[in-house]
Amino acid sequence: MELNKFLPYQLSVLSNKISAGIAKYYRQQYNISVSQWRVLALLSDKGNQTAKELTIKSQMDKVRVSRTMKSLEERNFISQQACQKDKRARRYKLTKEGDALINEVKPKAIAFEKRLLETLSTIQIDELQNCLQALNSQVDKITEEI
Template identity: 30%
Template sequence: MTKMSPHNALILDKFLPYRLSVASNAVSSRISSSYRKRFGLRIPEWRLITILAETDRATPASLGDATRMDKIAISRAAATLIERGLVTAADNPADGRSHFLSLTEDGRALYADIAPMALATEAQLFTGLSKQECATLEALLRRIEAAALSGDSD
């Protein structure tokens, strides 16, 4: 058994992937709590609503690519939103195994309520950062994401 020196020891609280995960979970938890109370939505559902508002329509596969959520989470969220009358599904003539999801009028109205709340939460979370720091953080997160996506999937 190799003995770890202080220089090569993994200290979880200092491990950047862990810090990113903890920060992400804290932000998601805060958002989830308010969206669940006010709109009856879980995080995967509000993500789908937001993507569909931005894209007009999308396949479950493209929603998975955009959100990095797995197929099961996409399927469950879509089924819930369809059941609530917030999303519709239409056949995809180019692929008989797939379908397009789109927001209904009620879904668009809900998005119109969610968007200002999301932006207010974002502003509140980043109150202590300058505009330049926010821009730098976004750029760094995009670089980390790109590096993670381009790495080997061992």
């Protein structure tokens, strides 16, 4: 058994390499982290979400989301509003500044992904998506057994 043939290892190396590449770039250019980027992207897609909702969609844990919301608010990229249904929660949305930022970063992210995928054919991309999807469900299945 060779480590570099081991799928979990391969995925980890690839994912870390990609994330590190993106993170470094966005940190340098805009001083935002991957967590911040994720939350901004989600709020850009749909506003007025609670931390709980963002936790689920971002797949980050609640501590990390809580800290991300705090930092984004301090930097004036998001604003909050009381949640009438549930006094524990708040609804967040992008400020004008947050919106401007994400609209500057987003095209870069899309361009990065495009460059990444240009090495694959359309069929390969489709098939890759299927595989990732299938693997995701499978991990869930396996880990809930353990």
